[in-house]
Amino acid sequence: MMIYTVTLNPSVDYIVEVEELTLGGLNRMKRDMKLPGGKGINVSRVLKQLGVENTATGFLGGFTGGYIDTWLGQEGIAGEFVTIADDTRINIKLKAGQETEINGAGPVITETETASLLHKLEALKPGDIVILSGSTPPSLGGDFYSKLIAVIKQKGAEFVIDTTGQALQDALSQGPLLVKPNHHELAELFGVQISTREEIITYGRKLLTGGAKHVLVSMAGEGALFITGQEVYHASAPKGQVRNSVGAGDSMIAGFVGTLSLTGNVLEAFRAGVASGSATAFSDDLADRVLIEELRPLIAISQL
Ligand SMILES: Nc1ncnc2c1ncn2[C@@H]1O[C@H](COP(=O)(O)OP(=O)(O)OP(=O)(O)O)[C@@H](O)[C@H]1O
């Protein structure tokens, strides 16, 4: 069984820290970092930390694509990307007291490049898990995930989807192994305001009846809810100094799916998901194995 991650719209995440932001003036950076990004790529990197072999695929191009490819190679992550003519985007993560994100729309993907990605999925085997994460570059069209899901299902593989809006709605009835909205995304998906835990559970259950096999709703520092069948569990997030929330959700997906594939135990998978998400929140880059293992025993799970 192989786990694949698909990042249609990778990014170099340019993390820029300034003491105080002066709009309209010259600001000098206190610190900056260039990290490989894009949601599926983040999932792959955390899976690797957890000792779960996986293959990362999607589209990479230009000097930015080369930067990501080299980085993943250095971490020993198998990459099966389609090389595109356009440049992979650069996303800005501005830290000036609060975190502000400016994400690019993404490069142009040609029809030949698109066909090459679909061709790569022909290698899928029954039982494989494909994690589809993040936005779709506009040139691919809004229904591209549906096309990928059709191939994945035809091959007898499972899929996890982490995206928003119509693409997520459309994927639900296809039976994803896992969906993991945060509580804001859950509210947006149903066009409602959510203010209580009961409401989160009500709408989370709708994702299950809509077709998802497992539902996690993440709530940043408030931890997460795991909704499965009739049962609902809450996991607290450990306390710590938050350094970066970019990729916390991706890390949670890696922890959950990776541990589920290793152990088959959903509650251990939930625990590992929360530990991985929090370990990323407490790190400059994504979580590493040492911190995930340190946090794992601190996650208290209670049945509601
Ligand atoms: N401030 C925090 N303190 C402790 N743990 C956190 C914090 N923020 C996030 N986490 C951990 O990461 C998990 C996922 O976080 P969050 O709900 O912010 O996901 P997300 O919105 O998808 O993340 P992002 O889009 O920033 O990657 C949480 O359930 C929690 O375990």
Ligand SMILES: O=P(O)(O)OC[C@@]1(O)O[C@H](CO)[C@@H](O)[C@@H]1O
């Ligand atoms: O624009 P998208 O595809 O929705 O999100 C992309 C992104 O914000 O998601 C990751 C964090 O989850 C970052 O590495 C990356 O910059």
